[in-house]
Amino acid sequence: MTYLETTAQFYSEVAQTPEVGLCCVQSSSLQLPGLKIPCKMQEMNYGCGTTVHPNELANNPTVLYVGVGGGLEALQFAYFSRHQGGVVAVEPVEAMRNVARENLKQATNLNEWFQEEFVEIREGDAFNLPVADESVDLVAQNCLFNIFEPQDLATALKEVYRVLKPGGKLLMSDPIATQPIPSHLRQDERLRAMCLSGALTYNQYIKHLIDTGFGQVEIRTRRPYRLLDTNNYQLEKPLLLESLDTVSFKVPIADDGACIFTGKTAIYHGDLDHFDDNAGHILTKGVPASVCDKTAAKLNEFSDIYITDSTWHYDGGGCC
Ligand SMILES: C[S@@+](CC[C@H](N)C(=O)[O-])C[C@H]1O[C@@H](n2cnc3c(N)ncnc32)[C@H](O)[C@@H]1O
Numbered sequence: 001m002t003y004l005e006t007t008a009q010f011y012s013e014v015a016q017t018p019e020v021g022l023c024c025v026q027s028s029s030l031q032l033p034g035l036k037i038p039c040k041m042q043e044m045n046y047g048c049g050t051t052v053h054p055n056e057l058a059n060n061p062t063v064l065y066v067g068v069g070g071g072l073e074a075l076q077f078a079y080f081s082r083h084q085g086g087v088v089a090v091e092p093v094e095a096m097r098n099v100a101r102e103n104l105k106q107a108t109n110l111n112e113w114f115q116e117e118f119v120e121i122r123e124g125d126a127f128n129l130p131v132a133d134e135s136v137d138l139v140a141q142n143c144l145f146n147i148f149e150p151q152d153l154a155t156a157l158k159e160v161y162r163v164l165k166p167g168g169k170l171l172m173s174d175p176i177a178t179q180p181i182p183s184h185l186r187q188d189e190r191l192r193a194m195c196l197s198g199a200l201t202y203n204q205y206i207k208h209l210i211d212t213g214f215g216q217v218e219i220r221t222r223r224p225y226r227l228l229d230t231n232n233y234q235l236e237k238p239l240l241l242e243s244l245d246t247v248s249f250k251v252p253i254a255d256d257g258a259c260i261f262t263g264k265t266a267i268y269h270g271d272l273d274h275f276d277d278n279a280g281h282i283l284t285k286g287v288p289a290s291v292c293d294k295t296a297a298k299l300n301e302f303s304d305i306y307i308t309d310s311t312w313h314y315d316g317g318g319c320c
Helices: 003-016 039-043 072-081 094-110 150-163 189-193 202-212 293-299
Strands: 063-066 087-091 119-123 136-142 164-177 216-228 239-249 259-261 264-268 274-276 282-284 289-291 305-307
Touching: 003 094, 003 189, 039 072, 039 094, 063 072, 063 150, 072 087, 072 094, 072 119, 072 136, 087 094, 094 119, 136 150, 150 164, 150 202, 164 202, 164 216, 202 216, 202 239, 259 293, 264 282, 264 293, 289 293, 293 305
Parallel strands: 063 087, 063 136, 087 119, 136 164, 216 259
Antiparallel strands: 164 239, 216 239, 264 289, 264 305, 274 282
């Protein structure tokens, strides 16, 4: 069996017998007024963060969700779109498609506003998305792409890029590793399927996005996810995994590189009332301005500009 077949088999098992807490982080999931989540759907939260960012959902974007799981995030997206086919979810595992449909049916009993037709579940996979070129506004995936080996990840990202409209967005949540994961764990297909051993480092993960062509990446959240301990994982020292939520924009990469926003700000504290670098960045004295990491590095050369650390939380605004 290939690792992708092992993955499909694993998710077929956990579709039939939910494994509570498989991937999720210990925090309350997104609470939306008037949205009730069926119990089984909640138990099948196999995502490690969230891809549902309400401020990306204005103007009724079309959403393509890759790897539907129990349907939790597809339902959350449908909460915002509320029309037939507003969310298309792609899933290769038959048992998972069936359970997601059952869970969504349950959701109609709990939520007056929701109709099953709001989410269309299609058979397909991340490497061959069953939608036309440049046809969707948003693509989302939660805790799936980390399972892919680097070459397959590149293929999946290229496929996302193909189906996104220009200016469209990729919303992702995945584990990342604070140090490279040793090969004995990377080769363990079941651990990989469980989102525990395929994770890339932050720099590798971001590089994949830039190499695909995304010109802007915003980090929405970065937080501890799992600790791989020395006994169970045959490691010399414990290895921390983090969960990373990102939004990547299909916009051209600037000549001087992609804009990666990690929550840094620049604050001018010189003699004038503002600072202008004549490259599009005007800083009012004393007022923090959000900057991408590239701009932060350039502005850091000036002695009268203070650059704050990354907060690992950024959701809009800024100079780039
Ligand atoms: C870790 S679960 C995450 C499910 C869901 N996103 C969530 O947050 O609960 C991964 C999902 O991706 C599906 N999957 C596995 N291989 C896939 C592939 N090659 N393409 C698309 N989906 C895949 C699995 O069956 C499963 O539903």
